[in-house]
Amino acid sequence: MNEHAEQSSEPNNQFVTFRSGDQEFGADIMAIREIRGWTPTTPLPHSPNYVRGVINLRGIVLPIVDLKARLGYSATETNAKNVIVVVKCGNRTIGLLVDAVSDILTTTAAEIQPAPDIARDETCQFINGIAVLGDRMVTILDMDVLTASLVNMGEQAARA
Amino acid sequence: MTMGKLILTVDDSRTMRDMLKLALSEGGHTVIQADDGIHGAEVLAQNASVDVIITDINMPRMDGYGFIEHVRQNPVNRTIPILVLTTESDPEKRQRARDAGATGWIVKPFNAEKLLAAVHHVAG
Amino acid sequence: MDPMEAIKQTYFQESDELLLAMEEGLIAMNNGEANDETINAVFRAVHSIKGGGGAFGFDQLVKFAHGLETVLDDIRSHKLETTPEITRVLLKAGDMLSDFVAAVREGHAVPEGHADEIAAELANLSGNSHASDSDSGDIEGLDFNPTLISFEESSPAAPCQKGWRIRFVPHPALYAKANEPILLIRELSRLGPLDVVCDYANLPDLAAIEPYQSYFAWDLVVRGEIERGAIEDVFDFVMGDCDLEINELTSGAQAETDPSVLPQKSEAPSKPVAAESLPPPSAALGAKPLVVATEGKAGAAKPTIRVDLEKVDRLVNLVGELVITQAMLSQQVHDSNIPANSPVNTALEELDLLLRELQESVMAIRTQPVKSVFQRMPRLMRELAAQTNKQVRLLLEGESTEVDNTVVERLSEPLTHMIRNAVDHGLETPDDRVAAGKPAEGTVTLSACHNSGRIVIELSDDGRGIDRERVRAKAIEKGLIAANAVLTDEETDNLIFLPGFSTANQISNISGRGVGMDVVRRSISELGGKVVISSSPGKGSRFSLSLPLTLAVLNGMVITVGDQTFVLPLTHIAESMRPKPAEISPFGASNHLLRIRNSYVPFADIGRLLGIERGAYVPSNGVAILVESQGSGRLALGADNILGQRQVVIKSFENNYRPIPGIAAATILGDGRVALILDVDALIGLCREKSGMSSKIVERKTGT
DSSP states (O other): OOOOOOOOOGGGEEEEEEEEEEEEEEEEEEEEEEEEEEEEOOOTTOOOOTTEEEEEETTEEEEEEEEHHHHHHHHOOTTTTEEEEEEEEEEEEEEESSEEEEEEEOGGGGEEEEOOOOOOGGGGGGGGEEEEETTEEEEOOHHHHHHHHHHHHHHHOOOO | OOOOOEEEEEEEEEEHHHHHHHHHHHOOOEEEESSSSSHHHHHHOOOOOEEEEESSSSSSSSSSHHHHHHHHGGGGGGOOEEEEETTOHHHHHHHHHHTOOOOOOESOOHHHHHHHHHHHHHHH | OOOOHHHHHHHHHHHHHHHHHHHHHHHHTTTTOOOOOHHHHHHHHHHHHHHHHHHTOHHHHHHHHHHHHHHHHHHHHHHOOOOHHHHHHHHHHHHHHHHHHHHHHOOOOOOOOTTTHHHHHHHHHHOOOOTOOSSSSOOOOOOOOOOOOGGGGGSOOOOOOSSSEEEEOOOOOHHTTTTTHHHHHHHHHTOOOOOEEOOTOOOOOGGGGGTTOOOOOOEEEEEEEOOOHHHHHGGGTTTSEEEEEEEEEEOOOOOGOTTTOOOHHHHTTOOOTTOOOOOOOOGGGGOOOOOOOHHHHHHHOOOOOOOHHHHHHHHHHHHHHHHHHHHHHHHHHHHTOOOOTTTHHHHHHHHHHHOOOOHHHHHHEEEEHHHHHHTHHHHHHHHHHHTTTTTEEEEETTTTTTHHHHHGGGGHHHHHHHHHHHIIIOOOOHHHHHHSOOOEEEEEEEEEEEEEEEEEEEEESSOOOOHHHHHHHHHHHHTTSOOOOOOOOHHHHGGGGTTTOOSSSOOSSOSSOOOOOOHHHHHHHHHHHHEEEEEEEEEEEEEEEESSSSSSEEEEEEEEETTEEEEEEEGHHHEEEEOGGGEEEEEEETOOOOEEETEEEEEEEEEHHTTTTOHHHHHSEEEEEEEEEEEEEEEEEEEEEEEEEEEOOOBBTTTOOOOTTTTEEEETTTTSSSEEEEEEHHHHHHHHHHHHHSSOOOOOBOOO
């Protein structure tokens, strides 16, 4: 697993990419704190299905979000090979459950296209754009919005 | 002959400030200005390397006495010479300024020579 | 930070301390316990606040302070004798000054005329009108020093002397005005060849040196045709701040041998030294040691340092982590079947002990005496007394009782409400009191102490006590209790904590603006504390608060619900049991009741409340934990198992996730996993919602 030092002087153009399901996603390298293997979570009551629960990250209680589920796809099936991407924006830290981390992508602004208008549901707020490199398509995510949405959930939590 | 100093001038009259600045810069000094005692205090606080202070007495908000006292209140400022601008006919005010902690005075109206001599006298 | 801002902050910090010292001194004066030093301390405090205030241009403050300062000056110089009437005015003035300081601190002005009345009273006392004395300079009797305006006149234009001998002894004031002897001496040297001898006979040992004292003197001889005026010119600015003798050099005199010129000690060098290099003081000089006057500060305080709260918090967190890690380590060792008497276990036990001590010590750093909260109360009391025309005195006990920072600050509001309540409702008017055979002045006592790991704070008054009939009637009227409810005296008293309760017929200005006792109880409850009231009609009432020492850790009961582990705060747990099938009865469509001795308590499965899936849950196969929350009632929570009791470090995750109903926070157990800490109040609320029960007291007592 790559540990990502914040060496980039052009944070906008470097992304950590990861795979979830058969899609590839990318996040600003500056927002990525670390990569961890999967550990079982403590479930949170009254939480949406994409919130897997919390884990102990060296003393911090870290909420784990299933990325696939959050974007509206089916839930990730977890096994020891899954990866948690620890993301920090401002004073919010969360963990993203993904299948695997791919690599670090450096792009130019020209290589990023705006997100297509098709998906008009609430998940499109998480998408900043699409990076197209040859036949590889990486969906660039907005970590700020993603982490904020966990704290400010407007939707009614499911209650038993 | 002597190195230019960083001098803080505190006076509410624009004319006086311009005059002081002119005379002092021609004498090789660098001038920063404040328009009353409070301003003088702020400027002084932001400029740790002020070598000399020249202040008027009658100023709004905080007059010269208060300013001098204020300056002297901060132990860091005990060694900064303070010259007070005073009118010749008022020795009482001069004494009062001295009691407040002024180092010396410049009698108004002054000329450049006397001004620079006074600065040299207290600051070397 | 702008240094000016930092100084201002220091001024405000200092003003806080000064205001406190002032208040303490004034109270002492009021009680006839003050001496000259007390009065001086009060004067200095006001003087300092005024001076500092003047420096920052706090004119209103300065003007007012000046009036107060003048009176205090008269008192300390015995021109004015203190009387109760005078100290009353002074106390009010002190409060007003405090207002001025608060106003400038918050950046707004005290309203015009706000202080006029008191200022006028002060002016009366000092016998002059000080309305115009607001300049920041202190005009202390000008001594008119003749200043030399033009020097040419003071010396005869004449016969050039061969030179001059000068004895120059600066006073401390000379240095204080930033005059530099070296500059003066240099200027002299420009008048002609100069011999300089430094007289350092007065220089004490290094240890005894006071930085702002003046120890040196100079004997100077300048030669040449120099006019006296020129010499006087050099010393123009420092006249009055030094001893200066200027004497003509008489020809033929050997300056070096003139005893009035040489320093008295023989070890001193007799040849001239350059003004710039001063010989180091040698021990042999044996100068008379200057007695360094140690200003006895009031109550020689123990040395303290100021520390950023952030640093302390970080330390507390780290220690908390240590505790958790050690617990994890213990668990691993335990699980790995290492024999109990092996060195590993022994070392672990020692580690455990050390960590406990470390934790206690670190927690102790973050504590402060409740005094910081208590000290606001006397003033509040004075204001309330004035507003209600009652006479009250406030006794404080146990102010030095230490409480964690996290608790102390949040105490202030509930205490304020309780005091308001005591003065407004509890205490009778002086006339009523006298009619009842009590002293006209009521007494309110506020005390704090430690008791079995908690802080106990009591507020008691000697007022009229709780009117139980009225309280009961009110509660029935508001539907808070059933008309035929049977309640003990104590239960009746504590009805005042119910939401929506207020016995004031009209909402008084002070209490009752929707800020009732229920708010107080809730604030205390949020702190993990309890508050109860007890009362004796005609004699008085007492609030008793019990609070945890800190909010960072709590003692909890670890339970399992399904395959999940939770922690219940011990403070809310009344008892736990394994219910028998017969003790659980259905109630309504989908609720249950648990019978405990003679009463029925609502019973709720935690799993159901939190939406946790688990297999068929049979209450009698598990445990029932009776929890209670002040103001919310009681509830029996159903869980699967009780694993034990433990002290846990509270971890909040509110930064990362929104609040979860029923969950207060989280903690990390010995196995490294996160366990959620349950919020008892919220669970009780959730249960009520689900079952549709109203806020009436549901418990029905059976007749048996």
